[in-house]
C-alpha cells in the first residue's frame with residue numbers, strides 16, 4: 001500500500017469522532033465511536049496533530065518496537081512553551097519509570113525489582129483480610145437498601161493493598177487517593193487548563209509527602225520496599241541525593257499507577273457481573289473461571305484506553321508518513337474490539353482466549369500486573385461466594401476522562 005498525505009476530510013472526520021468521545025455520552029459508552037474509527041482503517045490522523053491507532057496488531061507492534069519511544073524529558077523539553085508538556089506536573093512525570101527510555105529505563109526498572117511469588121503470597125494474605133472486611137461492610141449496608149460498591153470496596157482495596165505494602169500510615173490513605181485522582185489529569189489525552197492546575201497542585205503535595213518518606217526510610221530502614229529500593233539505588237548511584245530522588249520517583253509512580261487503575265478494574269468487573277444475572281451464576285457455579293473473567297474484563301473495557309508513544313525517527317505506520325518526534329496514540333480500548341483480533345468483539349465472553357494490551361507491552365509492561373490480578377481475582381472469588389446475587393440499581397456516572405476510565409459510583413442492591 002502506498003504512503004498518502006492526510007486529506008483534510010480525514011482529519012475533520014476524526015475531529016468530529018474525537019469530540020463525541022469527549023462528551024458525557026461518549027465517556028459512558030465510547031465503543032460505538034471506536035467502531036467508527038476502526039472502520040476508517042487501523043491508523044488515522046489525530047485532530048490535534050500526530051496520529052492514532054485502533055488496530056490491535058499495530059498497537060501491539062508499536063508497543064514492542066524500539067522505533068517508538070516514551071515522550072521523555074528531552075522530548076518534552078523540545079515541545080513549544082505553554083503546552084501541557086511544560087506544566088510542572090508533566091515535568092515531574094518525565095522522571096518516572098513510564099516516561100524513561102533506555103538506558104535510563106533499564107537501570108530504573110532493574111532497581112524497581114519485580115513481584116516474585118513469595119511477595120505476592122505475602123501481599124495476598126493482606127488482600128484476603130481486607131477484602132473480607134470490605135465485603136462485610138458492604139453486606140451490612142445492603143441490609144438497609146442500596147450501596148455504592150465503588151466507594152465501599154473498589155476505592156478501598158487498592159489503597160489498603162499498596163498502602164500496607166509500602167508501609168504508609170492508614171490515616172494518610174484517603175488524602176493520597178484524592179491526590180491521585182487529581183494528579184492523573186496530567187497524563188490524560190487532552191487535559192484542560194484547570195485540570196492541569198489541579199494536577200500541578202496534587203503533584204507538589206505528593207512530592208513533599210514522598211520525599212519526606214524516603215528521607216525517613218533512609219534514616220530508619222526497615223523491611224519495606226522503599227527501604228529496599230534505597231539499597232538497590234545506593235548500589236548503582238554513588239550520589240545519595242540522586243539515589244533518594246530516584247527512589248522518590250519510583251514510589252510516587254507506584255502509588256499513582258496502582259490506585260485508580262485497579263479501582264476502575266474492580267468496579268468494571270463488578271458492573272459486568274451485576275448487570276447480567278447469568279454471569280453471576282456462571283462464576284458462582286464455576287469459580288475456576290475467575291481468572292478468565294478478570295482477563296476478559298481487562299479486554300472488554302480496560303482501565304487505560306490510551307497509551308502514547310513518539311517516533312524515534314521518520315517512519316511509515318500503516319499508510320501514514322510519520323515524522324521523528326510525532327506522537328501516536330494507541331487506542332487500546334478500541335484495539336480490544338478489533339474484529340481482526342477477536343471474533344464478536346462486543347460480546348463479553350470469559351471463555352474466549354485471553355489477549356489484551358491493558359497492561360501495555362514490551363519493556364514498559366506493567367510492573368504491578370500481578371498485584372492488580374491478585375486483587376481482582378480475590379475480590380471476585382469472595383464476592384460470589386459470600387454474598388447473595390446483587391443487582392445493578394443504576395448505570396454508573398463516568399469521570400470526564402478519555403484515557404483513564406473512572407466510574408464514579410456503582411450502586412447495587414440485593415437481587
Ligand code: HEM
Nearest residue numbers: 097098257258261262265303359360364366367368371372
Ligand atoms: C488494573 C490495574 C492496572 C492497569 C490497567 C495498569 C496499566 C499499566 C499500563 C498500561 C502501563 C504502561 C504504560 C506505558 O506503556 O506507557 C503500566 C505501567 C506501570 N504500572 Fe501498571 N497498571 C495497573 C496496576 C498497577 C499496579 C497495582 C502497580 C503497582 C504496583 C502498577 C505499576 C506500574 C509501573 C511501575 C509501571 C511502569 C512500568 C515501566 O514503565 O517500566 N500498575 N501499567
